[in-house]
Amino acid sequence: MRKARSRSATAVIERLTRATADLDPPLAAIDMPTLRANAADLIRRAGSVPIRLASKSVRCRTVLDEALTPQRALTLAGAGGFRGIMSYSLREAIWLAGNGHTDILMGYPTTDRAALRDYAAAPELVAAIVLMVDDIDQLGVIRGSVGNPELRPRVCLDVDASLRVGPVHLGVRRSPLRTPAQAAALAAAALQRGFDVVGVMTYEAQIAGLPDTRFAVRRLKWASARDMLRRRGAVVAAVQNVAGPLEIVNSGGSGSIEVSVADEVVTEVTAGSGLYVPTLFDDYRSFTPHPAMYFATSVLRRPAPGIATAFSGGYIASGPAGDSRVPQPAWPPGMKLIASEGAGEVQTPLTGGKAGELAIGDRVWFRHAKAGELCERFDRVHLVEADGRRTTVPTYRGEGQCFG
Numbered sequence: 001m002r003k004a005r006s007r008s009a010t011a012v013i014e015r016l017t018r019a020t021a022d023l024d025p026p027l028a029a030i031d032m033p034t035l036r037a038n039a040a041d042l043i044r045r046a047g048s049v050p051i052r053l054a055s056k057s058v059r060c061r062t063v064l065d066e067a068l069t070p071q072r073a074l075t076l077a078g079a080g081g082f083r084g085i086m087s088y089s090l091r092e093a094i095w096l097a098g099n100g101h102t103d104i105l106m107g108y109p110t111t112d113r114a115a116l117r118d119y120a121a122a123p124e125l126v127a128a129i130v131l132m133v134d135d136i137d138q139l140g141v142i143r144g145s146v147g148n149p150e151l152r153p154r155v156c157l158d159v160d161a162s163l164r165v166g167p168v169h170l171g172v173r174r175s176p177l178r179t180p181a182q183a184a185a186l187a188a189a190a191l192q193r194g195f196d197v198v199g200v201m202t203y204e205a206q207i208a209g210l211p212d213t214r215f216a217v218r219r220l221k222w223a224s225a226r227d228m229l230r231r232r233g234a235v236v237a238a239v240q241n242v243a244g245p246l247e248i249v250n251s252g253g254s255g256s257i258e259v260s261v262a263d264e265v266v267t268e269v270t271a272g273s274g275l276y277v278p279t280l281f282d283d284y285r286s287f288t289p290h291p292a293m294y295f296a297t298s299v300l301r302r303p304a305p306g307i308a309t310a311f312s313g314g315y316i317a318s319g320p321a322g323d324s325r326v327p328q329p330a331w332p333p334g335m336k337l338i339a340s341e342g343a344g345e346v347q348t349p350l351t352g353g354k355a356g357e358l359a360i361g362d363r364v365w366f367r368h369a370k371a372g373e374l375c376e377r378f379d380r381v382h383l384v385e386a387d388g389r390r391t392t393v394p395t396y397r398g399e400g401q402c403f404g
């Protein structure tokens, strides 16, 4: 299995190298056959349940559109396919809606009053975008910003999907809503303030975002999945009791699709990282990682035998600072970062493997730890097809868009 994986990684890197040979790094590239295979694999894992695309994990409109092409759902009979976007900022959602997207769920609350005013001023934005809430004060910010008391913003309730073992909290710190009664109370408050409650989201980060590297993690995931199976249904029933039938019961991420679709109350799952497959997604039991996105920099110096120093590369990912957030050299194989310097602001020394054989100007390929964040470092990304054809498209940053 590992051998097969490294053979296909070799073919991918060779293709990317050939297709971008005339360009000067640093550059970012995506292998489109791998990206499409990853999209098909996410669809296969989700079965008949549609997948909402997490835009934060993509940050390039061409790639969002590629995944959302209607034909993609037809690659597997009866598959749900990709449908709609989960947006991470209301400004982003407004921009995407302005570019033709009509089904956007905010993944997080917003306090951007100017963006809320713009949203409220355009009926097509109100129709396209569902806001996320988990606190009565967020309802107050929305109401205070939108002005028009007749306007009925559509909202989804984010319900905490972390696992509690006694006093221990295992998962992320997001929503304060946990019990069916708490969710129903916020739904009632929202209705009373003139909102339409259309959905519930439960994002089980401790399943979706943790690689299966240790037995303890696998136990935790199993316990979480059982807990959510029990709790999600009760939360949805309680909210529906107050708000009527819900359009959206969203759950999961690239790492937890199977667990989410196993619950029949779930109407859709979210995924994004599974398209690019960054290093944080290397050790999941639920799928075999096939990286589609890489970045390249060039060797500038050879400070000592066995060491080559490449330009830039210190594109550290968000999350708890540590080794898992650092880009990893992927090609030539076997190289590693030097502990005292890591991936640097403008210089990244590499050792091991063929580092000592690299010449000035040779290219080194890296993988980022997270999916969309690499796009914040590059204005454009090169999309490479199976026949080596290259299309260069802007990232969000290349379109002058930076949402945080």
Ligand SMILES: Cc1ncc(COP(=O)(O)O)c(C=O)c1O
Binding pocket: 054, 057, 086, 107, 203, 208, 252, 253, 254, 255, 270, 271, 272, 273, 274, 371
């Ligand atoms: C609310 C929410 N849903 C889903 C996801 C999963 O996204 P991905 O598939 O990129 O891991 C995330 C990621 O952080 C998230 O915050």
